[in-house]
Amino acid sequence: MNRRNFLTGxxxxxxxxxxxxxxxxxxxxxxxxxxxxSRFPNIVLRxxxxxxxxxxxxxxxxxxxxxxxxxxxxQGLCPAMTSNLLRVQHLLGDRVGRDVFFYSVSLKPEQDTPxxxxxxxxxxxxxxxxxxxxxxxxxxELLRKKLGFTYDDPVEDADKSNHVGMVRMGNxxxxxxxxxxxxxxxxxxxxxxLLELDGPTRSAVKTS
Amino acid sequence: xxxxxxxxxxxxxxxxxxxxxxxxxxxxxxxxxxxREMMKxxxxxxxxxxxxxxxxxARAASADPGSSNLVSPPTTPFKVPLPVSTPIDLRTGSSxxxxxxxxxxxxxxxxxxxxxxxxxxQALLAYPPEYAYEVHEREAQHSFHPELPVQTxxxxxxxxxxxxxxxxxxxxxxxxxxxxxxxxxxRPIGGFGRSETSTHLHNGHTPSESDGNPMDFFGPGKFYDxxxxxxxxxxxxxxxMSTLWYHDHRVGFTSQNVYKGLTGFYLLFxxxxxxxxxxxxxxxxxxxxxxxxxxxxxxxxxxxIYFDLFNLDGILGDKFTVNGAIQPFFEVHPRKYRxxxxxxxxxxxxxxxLTDLDQPGTSIPLHxxxxxxxxLPTPLAGDHVRISVAERCDVLVDFSQFKPGARIYLENRLExxxxxxxxxxxxxxxxxxxxxxxxxxxxxxxxASLIPAKLRDFPDVNLAQVVxxxxxxxxRRNGAWTIxxxxxxPDEVRASVKQxxxxxxxxxxxxxxxxxxxxxxxxxxxxxxxxxQPAALNDHxxxxxxxxxxxxxxxxxxxxxxxxxxxxxxxxxxxxxHDMMLRWDIVA
Numbered sequence: 128m129n130r131r132n133f134l135t136g137x138x139x140x141x142x143x144x145x146x147x148x149x150x151x152x153x154x155x156x157x158x159x160x161x162x163x164x165s166r167f168p169n170i171v172l173r174x175x176x177x178x179x180x181x182x183x184x185x186x187x188x189x190x191x192x193x194x195x196x197x198x199x200x201x202q203g204l205c206p207a208m209t210s211n212l213l214r215v216q217h218l219l220g221d222r223v224g225r226d227v228f229f230y231s232v233s234l235k236p237e238q239d240t241p242x243x244x245x246x247x248x249x250x251x252x253x254x255x256x257x258x259x260x261x262x263x264x265x266x267x268e269l270l271r272k273k274l275g276f277t278y279d280d281p282v283e284d285a286d287k288s289n290h291v292g293m294v295r296m297g298n299x300x301x302x303x304x305x306x307x308x309x310x311x312x313x314x315x316x317x318x319x320x321l322l323e324l325d326g327p328t329r330s331a332v333k334t335s
Numbered sequence: 336x337x338x339x340x341x342x343x344x345x346x347x348x349x350x351x352x353x354x355x356x357x358x359x360x361x362x363x364x365x366x367x368x369x370x371r372e373m374m375k376x377x378x379x380x381x382x383x384x385x386x387x388x389x390x391x392x393a394r395a396a397s398a399d400p401g402s403s404n405l406v407s408p409p410t411t412p413f414k415v416p417l418p419v420s421t422p423i424d425l426r427t428g429s430s431x432x433x434x435x436x437x438x439x440x441x442x443x444x445x446x447x448x449x450x451x452x453x454x455x456x457q458a459l460l461a462y463p464p465e466y467a468y469e470v471h472e473r474e475a476q477h478s479f480h481p482e483l484p485v486q487t488x489x490x491x492x493x494x495x496x497x498x499x500x501x502x503x504x505x506x507x508x509x510x511x512x513x514x515x516x517x518x519x520x521x522r523p524i525g526g527f528g529r530s531e532t533s534t535h536l537h538n539g540h541t542p543s544e545s546d547g548n549p550m551d552f553f554g555p556g557k558f559y560d561x562x563x564x565x566x567x568x569x570x571x572x573x574x575x576m577s578t579l580w581y582h583d584h585r586v587g588f589t590s591q592n593v594y595k596g597l598t599g600f601y602l603l604f605x606x607x608x609x610x611x612x613x614x615x616x617x618x619x620x621x622x623x624x625x626x627x628x629x630x631x632x633x634x635x636x637x638x639x640i641y642f643d644l645f646n647l648d649g650i651l652g653d654k655f656t657v658n659g660a661i662q663p664f665f666e667v668h669p670r671k672y673r674x675x676x677x678x679x680x681x682x683x684x685x686x687x688x689l690t691d692l693d694q695p696g697t698s699i700p701l702h703x704x705x706x707x708x709x710x711l712p713t714p715l716a717g718d719h720v721r722i723s724v725a726e727r728c729d730v731l732v733d734f735s736q737f738k739p740g741a742r743i744y745l746e747n748r749l750e751x752x753x754x755x756x757x758x759x760x761x762x763x764x765x766x767x768x769x770x771x772x773x774x775x776x777x778x779x780x781x782x783a784s785l786i787p788a789k790l791r792d793f794p795d796v797n798l799a800q801v802v803x804x805x806x807x808x809x810x811r812r813n814g815a816w817t818i819x820x821x822x823x824x825p826d827e828v829r830a831s832v833k834q835x836x837x838x839x840x841x842x843x844x845x846x847x848x849x850x851x852x853x854x855x856x857x858x859x860x861x862x863x864x865x866x867x868q869p870a871a872l873n874d875h876x877x878x879x880x881x882x883x884x885x886x887x888x889x890x891x892x893x894x895x896x897x898x899x900x901x902x903x904x905x906x907x908x909x910x911x912x913h914d915m916m917l918r919w920d921i922v923a
Contacts, residue, residue, distance in 0.1 A: 166645070204813055275645030278814065279753050292813030293647060293913065301519070302526045304644040305587040306913055308815030312824040319587065326519050326531065326554070 167299075168273055170266040172232070175248050175259040177241040182270065186258070187299050191227045191323055194295045195309055196276045197259075198235035199247040204292045208309035209251050211316075212294070216254055218317035224256020226324050232270065233261040234290055298323055405641060407634040407654045410480040410661050413772045417665035418658045419625060422499040425466040425508050426604065433467040433509055440464065440509050440560045451514070451553025452560060454544035457897060462564035464509035469558075470498065472532055472583075472597065473515040474524070479654070480661040483638035487524040488596035489516055491534075495659040496628045496679075497581075497599030504575055504605040508563040510534075516555050527642040528588070528595045530555050535584035536601055537725060538576070538708050538856065538878035540568045543899020546856055549586035549916070550825045550900075565603065568858050569895040573794045576708035576859065577608050578675045578727045580628075586825070590650070590681050590908035594642050596659075598679050600626045607791070608710060612784035618704070619673040619731065619784040625665075626675040627745075629770060630656045631683050647814055649682030649754015649909045655747070655770045664772040669735040670782035673704070680724035682907045684757045684850065684881075686749035688719045688764065689732065689773075691741065695764035699743065700736075702786050705729040706873045709859055710791040715873055721749065723852035725906040726879045731786055734775050741775040754909060756850025756883070793876050796861050796891045800837035805830055809853065809882060809905065809915070811846040816905065816915030823914035828900075830919035837893045839863075844882035851882045851910065856901040857921070860890040879906065898923040 169183040180186055195212070197205035209231065216223050223229060233239035239247075244259035253259075261267070271277060276291040278284040294311075296319065297304040303323065307316055425431050438445060442459050444452040475493030478485045491497025502508050516530035517523065523530065531554045535547030544551065545561040553559050568574040583589060583597035609615040610624070618624070631652030635641040643650055654661050678685050689699035702714040707727050720728045737743060748767035751757040810817045821829070832838060840860070842853060859878050862870040865888050880888045904916035 273645070275643075275647055276814075279648055279755070289813065291647070292815055295645075301522050302644070303529055303588075306647065307587075308813075308817070308822040308914055310815070311822050311914060312827065314826060315824045318825075 166273055168266070168269050170262060170270060172260040172262040172266070173241050175241055175244040180258075180260075186228065186230060187297070189300050191298045191320075192230060192296070193227060193320065194230045194232065194274065194297070195293070196234045196271060196290060197231045198233055198287065199239050199243050200235070201288075203288070204290070204309070206251075208292055208294070209247075209253075211310055211313055212257075213251055213253060214313035215316045215320070216257060218313060219320060222324065223254065227256070227320055229257035231257070231259045232267065233259070234267070234271070234287055236261045236264050236267045296320060296323060405633050405635060407632075407652075408483065408636060408638050410482045410654065412662040412769065413664040414482075415480060415660040415663045417625075417663040417771060418660050420494060420498060420658075422501050422602075423468055424501045425468060426501055426503040426506060431466045431468055433464045436467045436469070436509065436511065440467070440511075440562070445560075449557050450559060451557035452544065452551070454551070454899075456544060456560070456562050457542045457899070458564055459562050462507040462562070462566060464507045464562060466502070466506060467509040467511065468500065469511040469513060471513045471515045474517055477596065477659065479632070479634075479640070479656060479659065483634060483661075486639050488640075489528060489530075489592065490596040491581075491599050494599075495596035497597070499600040499602065499626055501602050501604065501610065502563065502565055504565050504567065504603060507565050510561045510563060511558055512561060513558045514553055514555050518555050525595070525639060525642070527591045527644055529585060529592065531585050531588075532583045532592065532597065533585050534559075534561065534581050534597075535856070536561070536563060536579060536581045538854070538859065539563055539579055539601070540566060540574070540576075540858060540896065542897040543901060543921075546899075546901065547581070547584045548900055549584045549589070549902055552585040563601075566896065568893065571794055572605075573792050574859065575605055575608075575791065576603050577705055577710055578602060578626075578677070578729055579708055580677050580679075580725075580727065582679070586823075587912050590912045591642055591644075593679060593908055594630075594632065594640070594650075594681055598628060598630075600628070600675065600677070602626070602675070616710075616787045616790060617783065617785040618787070619671045619782075623671065623784065624673045624675070626658070626677070627771075628658050628677050628679055629685060630679045631681075632656060646754070646909055647913055649907050651683055651751060651753070655768055657745075657771045662769065662771060664774055666774045666776050667734045668777040668780045669737065669739065669775055670780060671731055671733045671735075671784045671786070673784075674730050674732060676720065676722060676728045676730065678722040678724055678726060680906070680908050682724060682754045682909055683747075683751055684721065684723040684749055684852075685747045686719055686721040686757075686761065687770070688746050688748050688767075690744045690746040690764045690769070691737075692744065692765055702731040703728060703873055704731055704790060706876065707859065707878045709876050711872060712792050713789055713872075714786055719748075721881075723850070723879065723881045723906070724908065725852060725854060726881065728873075732773075733786075734773065735779075735782070737775045739775060743773045743775065745770045745773070754907065755848055759883075793861065796863065797837065798891070800893070801839055801891070802833070802836045804839040804841065806841040806843065807903070808843045808845045809851050811849060816846075816910050816913055818903070818915065818917050821917070823904075823916040823918070825918055827918065828920045829917040832894050832919065832921055834894055834896075834898050834921050834923050837891060840890050840892050842880055842882055842886075842888045842890075844884065844886050848884065850884060851905040851907060851915070853880045853882055853903065854878060854906045855880075855892070855903045857897075858893055858895065860892045862888055862890045864889045894921045897921065
């Protein structure tokens, strides 16, 4: 590219917009509908029953899920969030484990053995359809970042006692993801989940 | 590399950015640009660093490597003419009269005909609609730039942004919203968006059931009649508004659906602001009254708009679109224009200047004539305006001050690096983001418009009417946004106000290092003080209260004419979707 062409093409440009006008003339594929498995690393996790599961293949794929992050020795947010989600589980009844799956992923996998998670879940009287998950620290860290349980400030992000208390609600087949604070009213969390569970059938029925 | 289909690799996006930067430098060297030229074009800082303008999500470098630092593909700036669509005139004529609507609008939801509304119209009979329009929300193909692929967006009537409506006081409008978006049991093309919608007319004086409440969404295949009475609050002429906009407001998914294209303008006129520059306020009108929808976006390496579904803090784009085109140019006559500026976000705050890159040190005058939906008492002469997400601002610019052929840029000079809000630093002229370019290339034409000495008076503040004072603290705890310690619950009425009364509301930003543009639906308020100081002329009558770091804003609120549920929320739409919102009700 010579100077003249560069200036002509550039006008007065922003940097990201300015580069390599030659690249821009290459034919581009028109919008495919991309699949997004890279968002969900297929790492191996262990459940509170010490069963090995793959995150994408076994937990996320073709499912509607509710995900948060906790650690069992947490003295503040985690027990409160877990109690709150338990109320949501009760409101949803036996649809949990059938139509929607709850996952609590350990933020401190080095402490949270499957047995520790089992004790935590038992102490909270957690029902079926709700897995507590641990794994290799580096895998969990990757998952945490992928799912956006992060702060942009690295100092804040490193403080596990002040971790993100959001609950992610996702519908993998339709790529619908939202998040609510984990301490939201359980009635609203349950309603929001039901909107996802029943939304497609609700709207597909066109009133004539 | 498509960040959504690439296996996880922590450094891949960074590597790509580094590669790009290296290539950029080589090209700059090959192009033999001088340091001065590069600075002039905003490519180089005074310190000699190449300006970094990556597409940022607030999740920064530590977060997902595939998307957070996504850099959009290159596009040649100022290659596309500014799109300006022909407005839909709901003020006169016979093409949009309500009698053409079939079935006719009903007070009760017309469920039999497929209406998704669930609440009866409270004011349809009191303000019978004169004009009507049937708009169809649908998937469509759109070009943001000729160097990017034509791609799928969601738009009102398939347009991005949607149609501009012209309405007038005294002529109520019935807007029939058809949701023709793809069914919910389909993965949306592009991988984001939820095809249930609730269109909010921001910030119409609208009955609750026609307001586009976040909970009043309806699904594909249905329609919803919204009734816009087009009356001034309390019948007070001074409460009239001018520049309104509309957008989807579906709870939890507003940011995705707005980003996907569901926005548009709704302009209100009266005998003063009349759309005729020989009468009334004599503001530039017709082709010289131009709405500008600003939206920043990120595109993936295939050139398709990308939305980071897992972002909590705010999304910043590295491509600046105006009326749906990336960095367009607009040929103008050497005369006065009215530009209606709207920032649709998702999360960026703009401080907009006019820049002549040949004389970047020269301040270019403009006149601000409105703040959000309303005209100011007098035009405010200056050289910039600041608008956060959802704020509007009308400005008058006189291009006769420039020599023929001049190229004048609309430049955002407010530095912002993440979803926390701007740093507050104003970048030097030419080093900000050049949003669009005005080319003074068209011939001289008649200009009957004026910069009027006087516009619309503010309504009075009558503290004797105040029956209650409420304080709202905007906070953050464990990454969750709260107002007075609570997040959104659509079934909890956080404030119940009596119709016809007035209250003082105090907003406090206690979220530590975050800024929030806060919207209260329904009536424009009057800001009494900001941090204890009297509000500025352009910060007094507003529908958005911009809360910068640690600020406190005190306002006078009134609740007239209608009743029902309304929300208050942060309009950084990413914060909003993560429940920085509450419900308050007006009870009759």
